[in-house]
Each structure stands twice: as structure tokens, then as C-alpha cells.
Amino acid sequence: MSTNDDCQNDLDLVETTVHSLAQRTSALLALSRRTINPADTTSEGSAQGGDNPTGSSSESIYRQLKWRLEAGEISSRSLVSFTETAVREIAYFDVLIQNLIGYFSRDDGYTPRKKVIPLRPLLEEVVDLFDFLAAEKGVAINILVADELWLKVDRDLILRLLVNVVDNAVKYSYSSSEKGRRRFIGITCKRHTIEGGVRITVSSYGVGVLEEELASGKLFLYGVRGVLARDRERRGMGIGLAEAMRIANAHGGSIEMDSRLQPGESYLTSVNIVLPAT
Numbered sequence: 022m023s024t025n026d027d028c029q030n031d032l033d034l035v036e037t038t039v040h041s042l043a044q045r046t047s048a049l050l051a052l053s054r055r056t057i058n059p060a061d062t063t064s065e066g067s068a069q070g071g072d073n074p075t076g077s078s079s080e081s082i083y084r085q086l087k088w089r090l091e092a093g094e095i096s097s098r099s100l101v102s103f104t105e106t107a108v109r110e111i112a113y114f115d116v117l118i119q120n121l122i123g124y125f126s127r128d129d130g131y132t133p134r135k136k137v138i139p140l141r142p143l144l145e146e147v148v149d150l151f152d153f154l155a156a157e158k159g160v161a162i163n164i165l166v167a168d169e170l171w172l173k174v175d176r177d178l179i180l181r182l183l184v185n186v187v188d189n190a191v192k193y194s195y196s197s198s199e200k201g202r203r204r205f206i207g208i209t210c211k212r213h214t215i216e217g218g219v220r221i222t223v224s225s226y227g228v229g230v231l232e233e234e235l236a237s238g239k240l241f242l243y244g245v246r247g248v249l250a251r252d253r254e255r256r257g258m259g260i261g262l263a264e265a266m267r268i269a270n271a272h273g274g275s276i277e278m279d280s281r282l283q284p285g286e287s288y289l290t291s292v293n294i295v296l297p298a299t
Contacts, residue, residue, distance in 0.1 A: 035121065042114060049110050050082065056095065056103045057085045109150050116184045120260045123267065124243055131271035133175035137299050140170040140219065144208055147183045151191050158196040160204045160225075162187070167211040170219050171299045174272055179296065182268040183221070185261035186292050190225035193250060195287065202226070203287050213295050218274065221294040229288020230280035240278065241266040249288075265294075273297055 089095045141164070148162050155162050172179065187206070195202035203226040213220035230240065230247045239245045243263040262276075269276045274297060280290040 042117060046110075049107060052103060052106060053082050053086070056099050057082065057089055106153070109153075113150050113184070116181050116188075119181055120185065120264050123264045124260050127243055127263075127267070131175075131178060131268060133178055133271050135173050135175055135272075137171055137173050138176050140172055140210055140221075141166050143172075143176065143180060144183065144210070144221075147180065147187050148208070150184060151187055155191050155194075155206065158191070158194060158204070160191065160194045160196075160206055162191075162206045163208070165207065165209045167209075170210055170212070172219060173297050173299050178268045178271070182265045182294070183223075185265045186223050186294070189261055190223050190227075190290075190292075193290070194225050194227035203283065212298070218295050218297045221296065222291055223294075224289060224291040226283065226287045226289055229282060229290050230278065232280075235278060235280060241276070265292075269294060269296065 086095070090100070144164050144166070148164060151162065187208070190206045194204055194206060196204075206223070206225040209222045209224070211220055212218075228247075228249050231249065234240055234247050240247055241262050244259040245263075246259045262278075266276050275295045277293045278290065279293070280288050283289050
């Protein structure tokens with residue numbers, strides 16, 4: 022590949038990342054305006070009365086929120102709901118940015134800072150990041166942990182690995198508007214006796230992966246996306262699986278993928294992750 026092609030790929034990945042951040046930031050700003058003024062159903066929103074400034078700047082939103090809180094015009098429930106959403110979005114922003122940093126430093130290896138951690142709370146944290154988006158698509162995410170499993174891993178890195186895998190599962194699942202399609206994401210975990218570790222399987226119905234793509238292993242390379250992944254203009258960076266593989270390898274683990282066409286033209290795709298246990 023030429024240097025010009027490399028530069029274009031880099032620019033495309035940056036553009037896609039910025040686009041994703043901008044979309045989710047816009048949604049978060051719209052939510053903040055609805056929190057400030059629930060009666061306003063417009064995308065821009067406005068504050069009424071007094072000297073409260075209006076407009077879309079973050080300072081304006083902060084001032085309006087502060088004044089309405091002091092005036093008792095915002096319920097604690099609304100504020101808690103908004104805060105929880107904001108925290109989730111910030112966590113997801115961090116994954117997108119760290120993925121991009123990982124892409125540009127892909128010649129360097131990760132050095133995990135391993136600690137013993139319980140698996141279930143980590144999985145629940147990951148699912149929390151996607152519960153709203155999955156609900157919008159009409160997709161259920163279920164966790165099944167066979168035992169009380171523990172990992173000896175770098176928590177932040179493994180969190181990012183799992184977010185990338187579940188993000189793909191949600192992104193490439195069919196939505197409730199696509200009638201006759203199966204919609205389900207399952208996360209199952211059990212002891213992996215052969216490797217002496219833990220096996221995490223993320224399975225989902227939706228857009229699949231071609232057999233030749235699975236055989237080549239290219240989907241775990243940076244900047245590569247499957248042919249079927251481009252249906253309905255689903256945006257992607259081709260970074261998530263590559264980062265997941267890199268993180269798993271840094272822990273002495275592994276990732277494999279399987280995708281089989283099911284009746285009704287939905288694929289059942291499974292990503293199998295093996296990580297070291299305590």
C-alpha cells in the first residue's frame with residue numbers, strides 16, 4: 022500500500038471517529054436541553070424568563086441547568102437520569118478515543134497492569150453502556166455467567182476489549198423495524214479448562230461475516246471491515262476487533278469468530294474470547 026493510501030486510511034478513521042463523537046455529543050446536548058426544559062420538544066430547546074441565556078453553547082446549558090436546579094424546577098430523578106447517561110457517554114467517548122490512539126500506536130505493544138477482578142460487574146458495566154441503544158433497536162442483551170468467575174487482567178484494557186466486541190454486536194444487529202429478523206445478544210461465560218482461563222462468548226443475530234473473511238483472519242487487522250457490514254450504511258472504523266485482538270494477545274489470551282447464516286437470512290455471529298483466570 023502506498024504512503025498516500027496509508028494517509029487516506031488514517032484520515033478516514035479519524036473522520037469516522039469524529040463523526041461518531043459528534044453524533045453522540047449532539048444527542049447528549051439534546052438530552053440536556055430536554056432535562057432543562059421538559060416542555061420544549063424542539064431539538065434546540067430554550068430557557069424561558071429572566072436573564073437566562075439561550076442557545077446551544079455548553080456554557081449556556083450549564084447556566085440554565087444551574088439556575089433551574091436552584092429554582093427547584095428540575096427533579097432529582099431527572100438529574101440522576103441525565104447524569105447516568107452523561108457518565109455512560111463519557112465512558113464510550115473514552116473507548117473511541119483510546120481505539121484511535123491504539124491505531125496510531127499499533128506498532129507498540131500493550132503492557133497490562135494485571136489485578137484480580139470479578140467478571141460479572143465488568144460485564145454489567147459494559148452492557149450499561151449499550152442498554153439505551155439496544156433498547157432503541159429492540160435488541161435484548163442477556164448475561165449468563167456459569168460460576169463466580171474472576172480474571173487476572175488489566176481492567177481498563179479488558180473493559181475496552183469487551184466494549185468493542187459488544188459495540189459490534191449492537192451495531193450489526195437488526196432493528197425492530199426490520200420485520201421477521203431475530204434480534205438477540207447473549208454474553209455467556211464459563212471456565213475454559215483447556216487453557217486454564219475463562220471463555221467469554223458474545224453471540225448476536227444480525228449482519229454476518231462471510232466464510233472467506235473468517236478464514237483469512239483479516240477482520241482482526243486495522244482498517245478492515247466485512248463486506249456485509251456496509252449494509253444500510255452502518256458506519257464503522259475497522260479498529261474495534263483489531264484492538265480487541267491486540268489486548269487479548271497482550272494478556273496471553275485469544276479471540277476467534279464464527280458466523281453462520283440462519284433461516285430468515287440472519288447470521289448468528291459469535292466472538293469467543295479466552296482470558297487468563299486467577
